[in-house]
Amino acid sequence: MKIMIKFFTILFVAFVFVSCSDDDNGPEPLAVESKTATNIPAPQTGGQPTSDPIGGPFTKFSFSTGAVTTSETEWDIAFRGTTIAVNGGAATGTNDEPERNGEAGAFVATGTFASITDAASYTFAQDSDSGFAILTGSDNGWYNYTPFPVNVISPIPGRVLVLRTHDGKYAKLEILSYYRDAPAEPDGMADExxxxxxxxxxxPNEGQTTLE
Incomplete structure (x- = not known):
């Protein structure tokens, strides 16, 4: 009888130990998401071809939902015309820009989209009164502008935006097109x-920097 009691005691202790070990491992990490966002609008008022000052609200985007958002806080990047804001830092002094209240930042990396596999080695800039973290203007940030008569905005090949989100997670982004439905050869006079x-x-995992 004593032998049986001792056996079941040892078995119970072993079961508790294994259960605690399993608990210590914690939950399984969430899958890294790889997606394409299509036709995210970035309207603006003013600017070319007029001489009016550029304005209008930015379109805010959340990586966690993979969609446009109207939230004042739960957004990561925001688009207006060719300008991209991040939800981190301070106001730049641009008309109608969104309030920054997160810790987002950006680094414009050079390489193929597939070759950027980890965010750990990058130093992230934030928006400030000196300008946007993702530089504006042709050849400075993500795009190249070919003037009239071509009049086309083209993503610069080999430019990848590596991003820290508003809540400290990580993403990378490759802009494919600035025109509705992403035409292979956009017509600056006809395509929207x-x-x-x-x-x-x-x-989506806290503290993980891998991007593959």
């Missing part, structure tokens, strides 16, 4: 501009 299509990879 200010619609972003981009590939992105988002890691």
């Amino acid at each position: 501009a200010r619609f972003y299509t981009f590939n992105y990879v988002y890691n």
